[in-house]
Amino acid sequence: MSETHRLPHEKGFHISWDQIHRDSRALAWRLDGRGPDDGGWRAIVAITRGGMAPAMIIARELDIRTVDTISVKSYSHQDQGVAQILNRPDPELMGDGTGILIIDDLVDSGKTLELVREMYPQAHFATVYAKPKGEPMVDTFITGVSQDTWIFFPWDMALQYVEPYRGTD
Ligand SMILES: O=P(O)(O)OC[C@H]1O[C@H](OP(=O)(O)OP(=O)(O)O)[C@H](O)[C@@H]1O
Numbered sequence: 575m576s577e578t579h580r581l582p583h584e585k586g587f588h589i590s591w592d593q594i595h596r597d598s599r600a601l602a603w604r605l606d607g608r609g610p611d612d613g614g615w616r617a618i619v620a621i622t623r624g625g626m627a628p629a630m631i632i633a634r635e636l637d638i639r640t641v642d643t644i645s646v647k648s649y650s651h652q653d654q655g656v657a658q659i660l661n662r663p664d665p666e667l668m669g670d671g672t673g674i675l676i677i678d679d680l681v682d683s684g685k686t687l688e689l690v691r692e693m694y695p696q697a698h699f700a701t702v703y704a705k706p707k708g709e710p711m712v713d714t715f716i717t718g719v720s721q722d723t724w725i726f727f728p729w730d731m732a733l734q735y736v737e738p739y740r741g742t743d
């Protein structure tokens with residue numbers, strides 16, 4: 575990967591499938607029993623696409639069978655654009671969001687969650703990772719990373735050869 579592709583983020587945080595599985599499970603356990611008193615979580619809504627993998631793991635852990643999606647696009651590579659809603663879940667299911675768990679892989683600037691929060695103010699918003707700017711937008715998260723870190727998810731990576739630390743002859 576070229577340097578220009580990594581900029582302006584100074585650090586890279588590379589997450590394996592195993593790590594996202596463990597962190598998503600930790601998020602599920604933290605959310606367990608935190609739904610409304612009269613019946614718990616009614617449904618999980620994943621913010622596509624990044625929220626889909628954690629949402630599946632959380633739905634499995636918490637035995638929630640109703641899973642829907644909201645499609646939001648805000649980044650092209652590492653460049654942020656205007657967040658757009660491309661597809662929304664069933665309005666009858668959602669109401670004002672009461673009893674709905676909305677899951678994303680991470681919150682960065684908070685723009686994506688801000689947009690979704692406006693639509694479902696009573697929902698509970700949870701992400702696996704969070705950067706400081708976006709933290710006020712999320713109710714529950716597992717791991718915080720600095721704002722100048724770019725998180726690389728396993729679905730965006732592949733195993734490849736790396737040079738030995740001491741180089742080769
Ligand atoms: O807090 P924000 O600054 O809004 O950024 C966070 C959002 O950006 C990424 O999604 P992206 O729009 O890149 O789409 P994707 O999930 O399809 O990769 C990520 O999955 C979050 O949804």
Ligand code: HPA
Pocket residue numbers: 649680682723724725726727
């Ligand atoms: O750090 C990040 N990693 C992957 N996708 C993202 N979308 C916003 N911030 C990030």
Ligand SMILES: [Mg+2]
Pocket residue numbers: 621622623624625646678679
């Ligand atoms: Mg996303």
